[in-house]
Amino acid sequence: MSSNSSSLYPSTYHPQPNALAGELSALLGPTKVLSGVGERLNYRYDAILIGQTPLAVVLPETTEDVVTAVRLARRAGIPVVGRGAASGLSGGAVPLQESVVISFTRMTQLNIFPLQQQAVAQPGVITLAVSEAAKPYGLVYPPDPASLRTSTIGGNLGENAGGPMCFKYGVSGDYVHALEVVDADGDIHQLERGAYDLAGLLIGSEGTLGLITQATLRLVTPPKYTRTLMIHFAEVGQAAEAVSQAIAAGAVPSKLEFMDKICIGAVEDYLALGLPREAEALLLVDTDGDDLETVEAELALVEQACKAYGAVVRRAANDLEAAALWQARRSISPALGRIRPKRMNEDIVVPRSRLPEVVREIRALSEATGFNVAQFGHIGDGNLHPNILFDPRHESEAAVHDLAHQIALVALRCGGVLSGEHGIGAMKRDFMLDALDRSNLEALWQIKRALDPALSLNPGKILPEW
Ligand SMILES: Cc1cc2nc3c(=O)[nH]c(=O)nc-3n(C[C@H](O)[C@H](O)[C@H](O)COP(=O)(O)OP(=O)(O)OC[C@H]3O[C@@H](n4cnc5c(N)ncnc54)[C@H](O)[C@@H]3O)c2cc1C
Known part of the structure; x- marks a missing residue:
């Protein structure tokens, strides 16, 4: 199957950027449309990819503004790309062809x-x-x-x-x-x-x-009590197994985060929080609820399970100490940014029982390719974020993409999926061919065509062609 998006936007159609922007501006008012090339350039990237400069950027203030922009773009045969803060990590908000970007940053009611x-x-x-x-x-x-x-x-x-x-x-x-x-x-x-x-x-x-x-x-009422643990292990497999044991014993932690040795070292170099550099795996765990006894009992279950695997456990004595421990997790991104200027952030999910093997395989890929790959994530859900660190001035982005593909294949082989929370976007669109069989992909295309027959909404994302 192949998408016919190219025939929808025939190569003979070359609208002058300012003609379309001018029309949008006439309908919406000039303060809601960016047409200067310098302004438009700022809307071609997200946190991971750089795409094509949009023909025009619309800054709607109401739903009616969105309707006007979508209808006009539709009439001109130009696709529309929605955009929030562009913090996405899979290229979702990045225009891949001549497009109108609708940036929602003024719709803040x-x-x-x-x-x-x-x-x-x-x-x-x-x-x-x-x-x-x-x-x-x-x-x-x-x-x-x-x-x-x-x-x-x-x-x-x-x-x-x-x-x-x-x-x-x-x-x-x-x-x-x-x-x-x-x-x-x-x-x-x-x-x-x-x-x-x-x-x-x-x-x-x-x-x-x-x-x-x-x-x-x-909205929900927040829990009355929260308790925090930092736990470190000599081996990643022990961390994954201890987490499974604690959950099987009845603990439902509200947060359960994993950092590998590279992350621990990077955060320590950055903030000197006193993290154990020698550890292979570090867990940060919160339990919470309205009944203090239950919150403490759940924490004890996690503590016992981890100690049984030889972990060193540190309990936060108060809120201030808990905040300091969580600062380590929050600092991973800036800390990794000091090692290499760019990262490709993978987002696989695997069954928790397969995590040790997945972490090991990804390490082996890192060694074989020479790229530094830092691993962290929401270990409770088996959601792992292997981050490939690189410098685009000296290292090939194609090789980085290839490594991201290898990592995705490891996840699929171990019974996992391509994305836990960052989406497929443009980055993993082609990996969908490995993840789903043709009949499933065809079903997704049918949904897409039913709701967007002209394929004008964010083309080039999620669904691969073949
Ligand atoms: C340092 C850092 C940490 C992050 N941590 C997390 C994390 O813990 N968990 C997590 O899930 N993600 C995380 N992300 C990824 C990113 O922040 C999330 O994907 C976030 O949801 C994107 O929001 P955004 O407003 O930036 O959307 P954008 O990146 O602008 O857009 C994301 C997608 O949503 C679409 N979109 C935007 N607005 C609309 C709309 N109104 N209607 C329909 N579609 C729309 C876009 O077309 C695009 O496909 C992180 C990113 C960074 C840089």
């Missing part, structure tokens, strides 16, 4: 409804802002990607973002009551969760099936 325990957010709302606005009402929004200070609700739902709390509390999509969506024709839909769950279909679809213009989100 947010209302809290404490009695309903709901927030109604426009897509440009920063993730952390939801919990900050909910806090005075004694409520919280649990999805906690490490990027929560910059990422947006639209981008989080586009990728179905997770975070350290997802093992106990779930991912972004688990907190959606309803969505307002603008479809490929520019029509507005109000989607509730329910039969056929069209809202669920939109979540994680990376802007390829519709553009989210509003989300009704579920």
Whole structure:
């Protein structure tokens, strides 16, 4: 099968960038459209990829603005790429051909409804802002990607973002009551969760099936008590096995994060927090709840399981000490950035029981290729982020991509999947050919064509051609 996207945007059609931008500007007003090349250049990348400079960038303030932009782009035969904060790690928000980028950063209305325990957010709302606005009402929004200070609700739902709390509390999509969506024709839909769950279909679809213009989100009351452990092991396999034992014994930690030796060393070089450089694996664990006895008992289960595997366990004495321990996890990204200027961030999920073997295989690939690969992730869910560190001035990006592919194949061979929370985007689109058989891929294409027959929404993402 092959996509006919090229015939939709015939090579004879070459709109002058400013002609399309001019039309958008005339309809929306000049302050909502960027047409200068210097301005447009800023909208061709996300946190991992650089793509093509868009023909025009629209900064909508209302759903009607989105409708206008989608309809005009549709009439001109130009695709539309939705964009939040562009912190994505799979190239989802990156235009791959002449496009109109719709950047949601001005759609930041947010209302809290404490009695309903709901927030109604426009897509440009920063993730952390939801919990900050909910806090005075004694409520919280649990999805906690490490990027929560910059990422947006639209981008989080586009990728179905997770975070350290997802093992106990779930991912972004688990907190959606309803969505307002603008479809490929520019029509507005109000989607509730329910039969056929069209809202669920939109979540994680990376802007390829519709553009989210509003989300009704579920808020919860935060737990009264939290307890924190830092645990280190002489061997990665011991960490994975201890975690499985603790969970089997009944512990449901709210956070369960893993860092390998490279991450430990990088964070230590960066912040000198006193982390054990000699350790092969470090776990950071929180248990939480409203009943202190249960919270302590769950912590004890984790502690016992880890000690049985020879781990060294350190309990945070208070909130301040816990925050200091978690600083280690939060600092991984900047710390790795000091080793090499660029990273390709893989995002595989494997059964927890296979983690030791997967970590070992990835290490072997790192040694064989000469690339530094740091590994960390949400070990409770088996979600691992092998980060390939490289310097594009001296190292080949094609070789990095090839290594990312090898890592994806290790995950698939061990019963895992290509992505836990960063999406497929452009980066892993071709790996989908390894992950799904042709009939499954064909079914996905049928859904895409049913909702976006002209293939005008974020082309080149998720679905491979063959
Ligand atoms: C340092 C760092 C740490 C990170 N940690 C995590 C983590 O812990 N967990 C995690 O899950 N991710 C993490 N990420 C990845 C990234 O932050 C998430 O994928 C986030 O959800 C992207 O949000 P964004 O607003 O930047 O979206 P963008 O990158 O702008 O867009 C992401 C995708 O969503 C689509 N999109 C954007 N807005 C809309 C909309 N309104 N309607 C429909 N589609 C839309 C885009 O087209 C694109 O496909 C991290 C990234 C960085 C740089």
